[in-house]
Each structure stands twice: as C-alpha cells, then as structure tokens.
Amino acid sequence: MAGNEKKQQDNGPISHMLEVENLSVTFKGKNGDIPALRGIDLHLGHNECLAIVGESGCGKSVIAQAIMRLLPEEAVLSGRVRYNTRDLFSETNDTMNHIRGKEIAMVFQSPERALNPVYKIGRQLVEPMVMHGICSRSDAHIRAKKMLTELGFKDVDELMHFYPWMCSGGMCQRILFSAACLLQPKIIIADEPTKGLDADRISDIEHMLNMASTEYTGVLLITHDLKLAQRVAHRIMIMYAGVIVESGDVSQVFSNPLHPYTQGLIRSMPEHGFHPISGMSPALSDLPSGCVFHPRCKHAAQDCQSEIPKWKERKEVDGNAHSHMVRCLC
C-alpha cells in the first residue's frame, strides 16, 4: 500500500512546526451556543502530511480557520496554537497578515469561489508574491508560469490571461494550489482539495500534495475522502462531532482501526462493501452526553452514555515510532 511506502525526511529529533493544544471553539448563536470543537490536540512536523478525516459538519474546517485566525467574532476560542515559537492567538493582526500565505498558506475548498472572478489568473498568482516581497513582478511572472508548467498545464501564457470562470473546477483547484506553493510557505493547509473532482483530477491533486510535503513543507490535509488520506498522509486523525476520536499512523489506523466510528467509516468504503453506519451524525447544537458516538455505536455500554472517554494509547507490536491513540471506553 502506498501509505507504507511514504517516507518522511529524517530531521533528527522530532520537531513540531505547528502545535495545537486543547483547542475549543464555540459559536455564540441566537438559539444557544454551538460547540464546534472540543479539546483538539495536534502537531505537525517538517515534511509531514497529517490528515484530519471526518464527515461534513464535524468541525474539520473550523480547525483550519482557527489556526489561521479567520473565524468570525461570534466564535469563542480557547486553548493554544503554536507555530514554531510563536503563540498565534496572541499575535497582532499585522503579524498574522504576514504569517498567512507566507508562513502558513491555506488552499480553500470551492476553488471557484476562492479565486477572485474579476481578476485574471496571472494577476492572482503574481500579486501575492509581490505583496509578500518574495520577488519582483517580472520574476513573479516567470515563477508562476514555471509552476503552472510543472503542474501539467500546456498553454501557460494563455492561461495567465484567463479569468477563473473560464477554467474548470479541477483547473481552479490546481491554480489555487500553485498560488499557495509559490509563496513557499512552511505549512500548507488544504481544505477538501478534491471535493467534486473526478478521478483524473484527484490524482493531479495527490501529486501536488505529495510534492508539497516532500519538497516544501508540512501539509495539514482536511478531507472526507478516506482513500486520499490513505494514499497521501503519514498520520491521520479521525474526527466526529467536534472531537478527535482516533489518531495514529495511516497504516496503523487503516489496518487496525480501534474506534467503532473509524471501523464504520472503513466498512462504508467501496472495497468493504458499502456497509453504512446506522443513524445520523448529531447536530452540534444537540450533542449526546458521554461519548458523542454512543447512540450509533454497536458496542455502547451504560458507561458510554455518561462518561466522556479519555485518550488511551495502544502500543503497536511492530514498534512503530508513532503512537496509536483512541478515545473509547471499550
């Protein structure tokens, strides 16, 4: 399996570029509070790809927006986000403007909407490089065209004069990815980069994610596509209703899923016969008590209804460097 063949560069002792500690986000609404994230812990190292996988509405994208400090005012945040030695929650807006794009770049979902419809592609690739003082405008043009050529575009000169609406969804996604890579950021956060794309375009995006994590930087991949995560990521975190329920190396999690939700997701995949998980994800405004997954869990016991599971570590027999963690009482 590709997951086992993926290699990270050896950087000596483990150093985390990005660390999220006990992150919680609550949206204040007219009809009460909505706890979108609860107690999220994660870290991302150099040349590492970490996938956060979960169903729509589980809060994956909120993690990305919290890291980038892009959440609206009604969001109440607690916890800590550390980028190298900086605490991002206590940085000024000016510093954040510098960090966004140059240090941590984000590839948003819905590329057609993320690109400005009234600016040509060339301008949207060149402008950020000039703004962040990476190079001169003429150099930026050369770099942009080189990047587009590397990504398999043919008529690059013509493409630079296109507007986003003249490009397909797959083209827009690759252009958006190029815009992020051109700034040579230390971290790329890719939010659902393959949503709505067909198989050929997904393999283009996969190639770009692999390129990004080996050549440039750390990649935080947010996706609901389990197969993509399996092929591209080194580590994976499974998220359900605002909580991370399982975390480990991709090969460990797929070969030996510990949480009943992860097991259910894997059983829903085509190669395992499309067996659905019974019931539906809870609304974040009306979460069940105890373990959030217990109403849909086949193994749920009395304790699961009242007790919030803590992290348990499972030692792998093959002596893998990374730990395999699960939040389940079973």
Next chain:
Amino acid sequence: MLILHADCIGKEYRKEGHKDLVFSSFSVDVHMGETVGLVGPSGCGKSTCARVLAGLEKPSRGRVLYRGKDIHTLTRAEWSQFRREVQVIFQDPVGSFNPTQTIGQSMTAVLKHVHVPGDEHENELAHVFHHVGLQMEILSRYPDQISGGQAQRAAIARGMIMQPRVMILDEPTSALDVSVQAQILHLLTYVQKEHKIAYVFISHDIDVVEYMSHTIVKMQEISCKMKK
C-alpha cells in the same frame, strides 16, 4: 421488460457558428427493475445524456423511446405521464430544492400536482418519509438547514411521490460523505426492490457504479458498451 430505450442518440450545441458535439451514437436499453450504470470521465457528456433520456433536452439525432414510443412525438397526456414516471435525482441535493420554500412546502407542491387530497398529505408524507428514513420534523426546515444526506433522501422521497417507473440518478452520491453514500446506496437498492423501479445510475466513481448496476455503459469520446 424494456421500458426506456435510447437509439443511437447524439447531442450537439451550436456555438459561435460551429457545432460542438457532446456525444454521438449512444444507445442504451433500460429494463424494468434493473440498473444501468453510466460511467465516464467528466466532460464526456454523461449529464447531457441524462437530460436527453429524461426528456429535458431533445437529441440532435437518434430517438429516445419510452414504452416503445418516441418521447418527442407523445400526445400531451402521454407526455405528462412520461414526465411523472421518469424522475431525475441531481448531484447537488440541497440545490435541487427551492431555497425559499420549506421541505414541507416543496413536498406538498408535488402532492398537489398528483392530485392527492389535502387531508391525506400528512399520511402520504409520513409513509414516504418512513420509507426513506427521514423524520417528519425536517418538513419545517429550509433546504440549507438540513444535511446533504437528509436533502438527498428528501429528493428521493419527492421523486417517489410521483410513483416513477424510471429514476435517472445523476451523480446522486458524489456530494456526500462515505458513510452517507453507503446509506443512500442501500436506500436506493431497497426502493428498487420494493417498487421495481429502473435506474439509470450516472457516476464518475466506477466502484459505486459496479456496486449498483446490472449493466454498465462506458461513455468515452466514442460511446461503447459493455456487459457486466
């Protein structure tokens, strides 16, 4: 029993003085209670083909036959029967509902269309919703207040009110999560078994099509056909 048949259909659009061919020489047989899978890369004309089969667009060449009759020569009464009996489910479940109406209002409009008396609306909806695994509480919600999976179930329920014989499913699970996709595929299989509805199942995902279909048709630049 053959219910829907496309006979060498092709579709082209006129664009800036020249003809833009979407697909050509495409033939398919759809039998009662069976699923025909339609696969192919994006841009090969799958969705256009679905619209032609559903009678939403006229083919540039060839004929679409429903119960043996060319759908574009049907009488007014036959045409409205065809439109009732051949339903389409689209990829974007939320977008296929009117955003200014509640799900209940959208459902009631369909019930009125098939002349179900007002006092039977609730019973009828309860019956169909039970069938597709939906709670009645979503009737008061607007499309953007329900999940993608709920919206797709509601779209299937709305289609079923018309008691269709054929459902054309255009990428019905592409916008859904993997576990919701599995739920919808199981629901569609169950509905087909219960009501002997024929499906034309369009997807770019070969795994999904193989799971659902009795026969698979691959669309490429030149249409070709293969039996599963």
